[in-house]
Amino acid sequence: MQSIEVVQKSIVYLEDHLLTPFTLDDMSDYLEESAFHINQSFTMITGMNIDEYVYSRKMTEAAKYLLNGNYRLVDVAEKYGFNNAHEFSTAFSEFHSISPLQARSNPERLKMQERIYLQLSVTQTPPMHYEIKPIDNIEIVGKSIRLSNEDLLNHFFIPDLIYNENRDGLIDTLLKISSDNKLYVTLQPVFNGVQLFLGVKSPRTYEYETSFIHSMNYAIFYSRGNLDYIFNEMWHSIERQVDLQINYLRNEQYIYVFPGDYAFDNDLNKVELLIPVSKA
Template structure:
């Protein structure tokens, strides 16, 4: 598949330029993608931000040089983009668990971070149900926190946050503003994505025609085109929506004519029966038609 070939080309480009300054815009061009979309896809498929992957590859090669050559630590640090031995030592120890000088002296074991490669796997899973929606600008309100995709922390922290606002009454206060009954499901908003992997998450809903208390966060969402994906499951089951996210980036984007654009990603939840033990979920991702096919 052309998408996988282009993604692997970006990895080869990174490998060839580990000794020089690497610009994410240049990597994105190799992938025939926008900077924003490339970073979302790369992070989703690998679990690493682009900058984190580059840093780990450089530190792996630096460690190999330390144990196999007589080069000075300062020279190796400069070769891999570090302006001082102190900055190099701090980053090196964070990855390898040992300082450069100790590794060189003891000829210790290296914690290797190997070059990755992308492969397509056809598993015969069920079809991906989606639709394309045009939606005017709107505002939402709610409560949230900052999380990160590093080490899949968001998968743990978001359910914990949702449980917390159910228990402390915040979830019901939002429903009260909306005029909804207690226990009505709210939407989840992922926004303010950063290149270091952090983002903000908020539980809330579109603002009604009432005044909103200062205790709530307000988020403005511009007019966008959305790809909307559906899933069904039992409550509580976070794996359903996590699987939708996985398939969007590993299956749908590589084979679609769309790429992600800047804007919030939304998770909408609906009760599927009166018992409130089954639900329908939707993932809304802002997209545009690819200007250049992968």
């Protein structure tokens, strides 16, 4: 139940820091967990990433503050971290779809996000199928990419990475020298972000950077879908259901595997996700 424990601790931290500026680096240090997994588990279980939850909670508490007292907008803006009354009023109106001045007369229209709590529930939907296999070291060649913890707040950072590198022509070039016509993206949580490597199996190691898929046991998930959504759907099942069944290793290397003929306008791309698991 590592994911549930991470989310429980995250909620407490976020509620304690609603009015205190912090970064994912700060949160990671305090919880002694990688920012990748904090945001990943939180997003998959709650449906919101860290930033989205904090912002919606702040706007909810600001609305309550307005309803319960005769405060000047400039005072409310200062309390909730805005530079001035105009900036706060604009943000409030965009979030709640009514202005701060309309809040008292239309409280039913306010979009309120109360603090969330976790509870266990049951479902008749089975978890995503997987198989556990040992994988030997695999050498891949390609490009190393580093993302910061703030980059992880993008729900689509993996598809965006593929899209950008495909647009720049790197992926087509790599696939031409691939020995199995597959694209590999490895992800390794590190101190202040994630280290990614985009590459292919190929003997032509002298032209590109080189990396390795580590030898260990992996839970291998196979699915079909649109590249913009399929990996979030897979992780959603892993964090909410599969994590209760297997002990996956949270700070090791993860591997995303794409077919060479993948396409962003194809809703049936066959993709794989390999996550490391303990032998026990």
